[in-house]
Amino acid sequence: MHARAAARFxxxxxxxxxxxxxxxxxxxxxxxxxxxxxxxxxxxxxxTRIIIRTEGADEERAADMLAELVEHRFGExxxxxxx
Numbered sequence: 001m002h003a004r005a006a007a008r009f010x011x012x013x014x015x016x017x018x019x020x021x022x023x024x025x026x027x028x029x030x031x032x033x034x035x036x037x038x039x040x041x042x043x044x045x046x047x048t049r050i051i052i053r054t055e056g057a058d059e060e061r062a063a064d065m066l067a068e069l070v071e072h073r074f075g076e077x078x079x080x081x082x083x
Contacts, residue, residue, distance in 0.1 A: 006036055
């Protein structure tokens with residue numbers, strides 16, 4: 001995930017009181033979804049499967065909104081197959 005996409009993810013995650021954790025499916029590496037550095041250090045390139053875990057008062061809404069952001073490719077256009 002490049003810096004702009006990571007920033008959008010962290011910005012959206014920060015809107016919720018729930019804890020947000022990202023997990024790389026292939027390496028099981030974890031990151032705090034509200035930490036830009038943590039998200040960037042996952043080094044999740046295009047095609048990498050990530051699991052979004054949320055826990056807290058608004059966990060379902062947080063999970064839904066964050067999954068939607070990822071599914072919609074962080075609101076970016078794809079050019080040359082890259083985000």
